[in-house]
Amino acid sequence: MLRTHYVNEITSDMDGKEVTLAGWVHEVRETAKITFLILRDRTGTVQVIGKKGDVDDSILKAMSLPKESVISVKGRVKASKEAKKGYEIIPTVVTNLNPISAPIPFEVTGKVPAEIDVRLDNRYVDIRRMETSAIFNIESTILNTFMSTLTKKGFQQIRTPCIIAESSEGGSDLFPVAYFEKSAYLAQSPQLYKQLAVIGGLNPVMIMPVFRAEKSNTTSHLTEVTQMDIEMGFADADDVIKILVDTVKHIVTAVKEENKVDLETLGAKLDIPEAKIVTYEQVIKGLQKKGHKIEMGHDFSKEHEKAVQEVFGDAVVIKDYPTAIRAFYSMPKKDDPEYSNSFDYIYKGLEISSGAQRIHDPEMLIEALKKRKLNPKAFEFYINAFRCGAPPHAGWSVGLERLAMQITGAKNIRECALFPRDRKRLTP
Amino acid sequence: MLRTHYVNEITSDMDGKEVTLAGWVHEVRETAKITFLILRDRTGTVQVIGKKGDVDDSILKAMSLPKESVISVKGRVKASKEAKKGYEIIPTVVTNLNPISAPIPFEVTGKVPAEIDVRLDNRYVDIRRMETSAIFNIESTILNTFMSTLTKKGFQQIRTPCIIAESSEGGSDLFPVAYFEKSAYLAQSPQLYKQLAVIGGLNPVMIMPVFRAEKSNTTSHLTEVTQMDIEMGFADADDVIKILVDTVKHIVTAVKEENKVDLETLGAKLDIPEAKIVTYEQVIKGLQKKGHKIEMGHDFSKEHEKAVQEVFGDAVVIKDYPTAIRAFYSMPKKDDPEYSNSFDYIYKGLEISSGAQRIHDPEMLIEALKKRKLNPKAFEFYINAFRCGAPPHAGWSVGLERLAMQITGAKNIRECALFPRDRKRLTP
Numbered sequence: 001m002l003r004t005h006y007v008n009e010i011t012s013d014m015d016g017k018e019v020t021l022a023g024w025v026h027e028v029r030e031t032a033k034i035t036f037l038i039l040r041d042r043t044g045t046v047q048v049i050g051k052k053g054d055v056d057d058s059i060l061k062a063m064s065l066p067k068e069s070v071i072s073v074k075g076r077v078k079a080s081k082e083a084k085k086g087y088e089i090i091p092t093v094v095t096n097l098n099p100i101s102a103p104i105p106f107e108v109t110g111k112v113p114a115e116i117d118v119r120l121d122n123r124y125v126d127i128r129r130m131e132t133s134a135i136f137n138i139e140s141t142i143l144n145t146f147m148s149t150l151t152k153k154g155f156q157q158i159r160t161p162c163i164i165a166e167s168s169e170g171g172s173d174l175f176p177v178a179y180f181e182k183s184a185y186l187a188q189s190p191q192l193y194k195q196l197a198v199i200g201g202l203n204p205v206m207i208m209p210v211f212r213a214e215k216s217n218t219t220s221h222l223t224e225v226t227q228m229d230i231e232m233g234f235a236d237a238d239d240v241i242k243i244l245v246d247t248v249k250h251i252v253t254a255v256k257e258e259n260k261v262d263l264e265t266l267g268a269k270l271d272i273p274e275a276k277i278v279t280y281e282q283v284i285k286g287l288q289k290k291g292h293k294i295e296m297g298h299d300f301s302k303e304h305e306k307a308v309q310e311v312f313g314d315a316v317v318i319k320d321y322p323t324a325i326r327a328f329y330s331m332p333k334k335d336d337p338e339y340s341n342s343f344d345y346i347y348k349g350l351e352i353s354s355g356a357q358r359i360h361d362p363e364m365l366i367e368a369l370k371k372r373k374l375n376p377k378a379f380e381f382y383i384n385a386f387r388c389g390a391p392p393h394a395g396w397s398v399g400l401e402r403l404a405m406q407i408t409g410a411k412n413i414r415e416c417a418l419f420p421r422d423r424k425r426l427t428p
Numbered sequence: 429m430l431r432t433h434y435v436n437e438i439t440s441d442m443d444g445k446e447v448t449l450a451g452w453v454h455e456v457r458e459t460a461k462i463t464f465l466i467l468r469d470r471t472g473t474v475q476v477i478g479k480k481g482d483v484d485d486s487i488l489k490a491m492s493l494p495k496e497s498v499i500s501v502k503g504r505v506k507a508s509k510e511a512k513k514g515y516e517i518i519p520t521v522v523t524n525l526n527p528i529s530a531p532i533p534f535e536v537t538g539k540v541p542a543e544i545d546v547r548l549d550n551r552y553v554d555i556r557r558m559e560t561s562a563i564f565n566i567e568s569t570i571l572n573t574f575m576s577t578l579t580k581k582g583f584q585q586i587r588t589p590c591i592i593a594e595s596s597e598g599g600s601d602l603f604p605v606a607y608f609e610k611s612a613y614l615a616q617s618p619q620l621y622k623q624l625a626v627i628g629g630l631n632p633v634m635i636m637p638v639f640r641a642e643k644s645n646t647t648s649h650l651t652e653v654t655q656m657d658i659e660m661g662f663a664d665a666d667d668v669i670k671i672l673v674d675t676v677k678h679i680v681t682a683v684k685e686e687n688k689v690d691l692e693t694l695g696a697k698l699d700i701p702e703a704k705i706v707t708y709e710q711v712i713k714g715l716q717k718k719g720h721k722i723e724m725g726h727d728f729s730k731e732h733e734k735a736v737q738e739v740f741g742d743a744v745v746i747k748d749y750p751t752a753i754r755a756f757y758s759m760p761k762k763d764d765p766e767y768s769n770s771f772d773y774i775y776k777g778l779e780i781s782s783g784a785q786r787i788h789d790p791e792m793l794i795e796a797l798k799k800r801k802l803n804p805k806a807f808e809f810y811i812n813a814f815r816c817g818a819p820p821h822a823g824w825s826v827g828l829e830r831l832a833m834q835i836t837g838a839k840n841i842r843e844c845a846l847f848p849r850d851r852k853r854l855t856p
Contacts, residue, residue, distance in 0.1 A: 102815035127628030200555030
């Protein structure tokens, strides 16, 4: 057996017990009399100590390994007041499981990390760094908490297609796919499909990849991201805003509880977000008052989003956006159709979520498409669904990598995608 | 408010209470004195009764609606011994939320269902059928139970890219994607990426779409399916077979408990699977003994898989396949390299899962690629990862739609994909 315990399962109470640990050589220090080997697994590090005379010379030789060698260590737990953790391991067998046969591209334990492109080119080494694995430990909590929070609220998990025949948003930034004899695209969003599911009586929640062929190369855009979505029948914008605010709060609370060590590693401090709900107009006026240049009717830039944090706080839901600057399917307000029942969640100065009540009247939908110079013919399968008993409905999506950025304090969205895809990066 | 209660929250104890229900008109029956309206939401159906004299004539008029109209009904719960459920609803307000403006493409309540292609073309109507929604209720349970079972076992949820630069399996059935100036493909499997994650020290579990440009058009193949995967470091085939057997058992148990009504609707009976673990050789001999034509060294056909059920039972893990008929990264057995540490799970006569211990020695990997006439140059980024401290590892994947087929008794895999994609179908 290669492993009986993970590192974090060892305590000084286990003094004398025989264990087998497995992981990577984090560091080796050799003196004339002692060899110190730090073994690292995904739960932490532990010191293995070989003293000349105490252990066989063959074991000391076996411990003399290059960093990042993958090993299994059988040994005895020894409680020790001098050891940092209160215990160390006295080895009886050290096995090199797969000898290193190439130079490690950069130091895993390096105080100064390598350039991000070097790290991403060698992601299988980069994720051995505590700072990197902390991000993916947190992302796992985000994904699990998102789904469990919403299934507890009665949503059901569905899957929607990535290969589609038409643009879902009317946009042009689509990746074409050669689909046998037909032309197809990668989905920019599961939007139309989750709406069809609701028209069919389902109550969908989903986690799906989405694809955007944007030519921009910023620190907050990727070409392939993970979108976390809900759509809810017989609901309006305020109903789903409540669910959004509660879901984000649940996620941050779970990360605070389940990823204490990871947050420490990253030096990230988290407050439970108590979202403020404000209107688009209030935000425009609030920003203008602080001297920011923005006029009614315009969308917020990255800089404006940062200003929203300064003026309104870390967790802000902005609602009632102008209809003209939102997607065609956003429901105009009954009393003032220039504005719509749409909203964004700005978390720590970055948009992490967008949503709206959707138009459920097919004629209104055709008008909205025409106003945006989109061809209703191309959306026929979608429009027709609204003629056969479509309930009022609303929904939103949250971008996984963006939410992870804001929670972990990462400065580049590429840090929060295990194998990121952008304008230039397609490997590994 | 459009809804205060779901149908399944109403009981006869609530006699006299005012409630608001929302959903679809399942059926309407009008006699001279009474109008019966069956309202359906995603939890069930309830009878709304309007008696001339008891309720206002305007309400009776409002109840006279075409089937599948989407409505909200405010009314009073009335306990009644004659009513099928022990209660009915006496309406005070009936609101048509979105008038029907096209013929419903087929009868939702039809005893004889429409052809599958008609149903799939109009999936937003089809999922209103109890038989169809039952499948997706069950699929939600499968997805949630898969993830919760494995995260409880210490796996962490990750996301891997769908857009890739190279084939992951060396196969040719790939969909090309126009990725800016580069050529790219849709991932056939997250295989290489989950291995890189393990080499980096993660313990991955994931649910990802995979894409196969197979030209075949069978009842068990789709071009886009959902794959549920794990990969585990410091583990061999037997370690991960145990986890696979336990995960499938957990999933079937959860469906039995959480989807009783759905299973009844489908007429599906489920036994908790107690998997039998047998070798490839035992299966070949067992099938030969029963008169099936198959020789050592050959893979099992669909018919053979069905015969496996007859001979060995509903839940069979077959291990130690010939190396030559498995993917290049399957680890040959130390004592007999003609056979490999690989396995399949045959559930009710259909392969639902495939897995193996993987080769972690880079030179052995190069040999395996060459033997299959694959170019090691094309896999350089992958092979190099094995030179920098790659632990022994093993893993498997389960096909969501195939498992759902076997659990629900569906005869066509298209029934188990909400918006299926195949050789011919790209919409809706």
